Amino acid sequence: MRIIGGERKGRKLAEWHGLPIRPLRDRVRTALFDILRELIPDAEVLDLFAGTGAVGLEALSRGAARATMVERSHRVTRLIHDNVRRLDYEDRVRVLTGDALHHIRELGRHGERFDVVFVGAPYDTPLARNSMHALAMETPLEPQAVVIAEVHTKEPLDDRYGPLQRELQRAYGETRLDFFRFVPERKPD
Numbered sequence: 727m728r729i730i731g732g733e734r735k736g737r738k739l740a741e742w743h744g745l746p747i748r749p750l751r752d753r754v755r756t757a758l759f760d761i762l763r764e765l766i767p768d769a770e771v772l773d774l775f776a777g778t779g780a781v782g783l784e785a786l787s788r789g790a791a792r793a794t795m796v797e798r799s800h801r802v803t804r805l806i807h808d809n810v811r812r813l814d815y816e817d818r819v820r821v822l823t824g825d826a827l828h829h830i831r832e833l834g835r836h837g838e839r840f841d842v843v844f845v846g847a848p849y850d851t852p853l854a855r856n857s858m859h860a861l862a863m864e865t866p867l868e869p870q871a872v873v874i875a876e877v878h879t880k881e882p883l884d885d886r887y888g889p890l891q892r893e894l895q896r897a898y899g900e901t902r903l904d905f906f907r908f909v910p911e912r913k914p915d
Contacts, residue, residue: 727780729813730756732787739778740808747777747802750846750876754898755784758874761894761905762842765872766790769841772833772866774826774857779806779819781844786815794820794840796829826853827860834864841868849878858906862888871908876901 727739730752742749750758758781759766767789773782774796782793793815797803803823810819822829826847833840843861847853854875861873873890875883879902885892887906894905 727752727778729780729784729787731759731784732789734783734787734813737787737813739780739783740805740812742778742805748846748848749778749780751898751901754876754901754903755780757896757898758844758903759784759788761896761903762872762874763788765842770794770839770868772796772840772843773846774830774844775846775848775853776806776821777802777846779809779821781846782819783809783813783815785842786818787813790818790842792818792820794822794833794838796822796824796826798823798825826857830857830860830866831864833866838866839868839871840866841871843867843871843873845873845875847875847877849881854881855883858883858887858890861908862890865889865908865910867908869908869910873906873908875904875906877904878902 769790771785771793776795776797890906
């Protein structure tokens, strides 16, 4: 697996075989970043269920300011740290180990705000939907932020999660990307 665009294009990532992860295929990652092209420069990126870290690292290679990556497994976070070192992004990456829903709440409580959030939860679990609910409630998001949920094509997601409204849906084989926009309600003056 390699970085497919930007300043680190072509750089190899560490081998991940044998780890409990499902990296986003290159074809889907290419399509994702083609859609996000205008939003990535200088963005604060949150990569939930980060796996290899390829999505967050790809965002950095394409000009994102910083990436926060959340992964439950200590073994997998070691892989992420290895990939961060390989690409020389130590000063622009924060890796959080533990439950994604817990970290969404904590990030929101601490006033953290992200421009782009990628939710790559394991298929056939409620984690993608639960993450969307948590992001809508805790709102660690900048106004007009984009949240992308990667799910199996047969997995249903709602059109709206509070202030998160689906704007776009694209399928690539068995993978579907659902793009949501964060539009907070205006408070009366």
